[in-house]
Amino acid sequence: MGLIKTVFMTELLMGLKIVFMQMFKPYCTLQYPHVKHPIPDGYRGLMSLLRYEDGSERCVGCSLCEAACPSNCIKVVSDEVPGQPLVRYAREYYLDISRCVFCGFCTEACPVDALAMTKVYEASVYDRRELMFDKRKLYALGEQFLEDGKAYLVAHGMDDGTLYPREGLGDNRYAFPPVDTAHGGEQPEQIGLTREALEVEEIR
């Protein structure tokens, strides 16, 4: 039996048969530039800055994204809104997307969900300078892919679309949610003031 197998090379013939039959199976190629794969909402593509429905900028220039970024590619220049002391915004905002590792930490860090990632992944350009996104470019992206950005925030559990009531804020540009509903958590129990807060009290 073993000899017959060796002489007639049955294993080889078996392999040939399998490969031949494989030719008649459907292909699994996606003709990429013509056909594109659907992108999930949580996809981390190019960064964008969002605006509220009334058109005001969400970003308050707190630089938390800058601190969170592991590749150090964000630069925020914060400033007061002219004529409105205590209300701040980002006068300039630079994001070097060519250095970005698309980790999404900045969007997590942002307290007002101003940053969101779009589903754009075709970022090739002829001039690398175009990959240095400034504030204008980021807001333009945010405007163009507003739905993507919102879906991103929802998919990552940062926003269920109801977190930030815009009514009755007066001069303020944002309000924090009363309860952390997005994460389904309880409001953290208040066990007196923290040490830092006490120090602040004392100074006052």
Next chain:
Amino acid sequence: MEIGWMVITALLQITVVLITVLLTVAYMTYAERKVLSFMQDRLGPMEVGPYGLLQPIADGLKLFFKEDIIPAGANKIIFSIAPIICLIPALIGFAVIPYTEGFTLFGMQGGVIADLNVGLLYIFAFAGVGAYGVILGGWASNSKYALLGGLRSAAQIISYELAMGFSIVGVLLLSGSLSLVSITQAQSGTWFGFIPQWNVFLQPVAFGAYVIAAVAETNRLPFDMPEAESELVAGFFTEYSGMRFAFFFLAEYGNMILVSCLASVLFLGGYNAPLPFLSFIPGFAWLALKTWALLFFFIWIRGTFPRVRFDQLMKFGWKVLIPVTLVNLLVTALGVYIYNN
């Protein structure tokens, strides 16, 4: 006058055959990529022209415009002529392949460019010369990988040329001629009216051995040790680029087509139709069909088998293939002797 017509007929036939061969080479690369893709659930080239049909032309143009680099320390003269030494034997062998039934053109005999009475030896002699192109190209590149590829190629071609030669001698004994035209003509007709008188039915072992040796001779997977891209980058043509690379490429595919044509002529009846009632289809179509079937087989085994190790290759060549073909030769010789007496 006679001479003039002879030259014109020869030139015409050469043009037709050469263009056919080069077109086949071009579309062989396309077919190879497509068939391999289908075997791997892919689509293959799809962008250039409908279903990627113009891909070979794009590839050719690309190679033509590539920079031609001669590496520092390379032997310039040998480096330049090696691709040519490789390519010419691959193309020149087609001169003795009878591509269709004999016909007369301007009073001259057509059907084959040159009916040499040593046609088979001629092809083998040139195949041997082609091996020099590979070895010299590998040596002249001044690169370890290329040199190793060339050395492997030398060892491999020597071992498998023997087996190939032995497998063919059986056919020679049967037809009593070295001329490919006579060999083809000896294979016309049928036994009992339904089995075509092809040598493959008399020499099945030799046919198998020939195909295996041919795969090894043309450096194709699973015997592509001289180029073994995972070990030797690209083997003997690692340092080649542009048109010189294209020459090696053409030579490889030209050789594949040549050995397939030769197998069709020697074992599968050449341009003969398998059965008499099918002979309304012209001879060259039958030859093309048989050649393409063998070429498909080449692609098929490339898609199936992994590359063998070098010692396995040598062991198989010397310890299996050569003894088998020798025994086959002995049996054939005895058979022919008994039959003739």
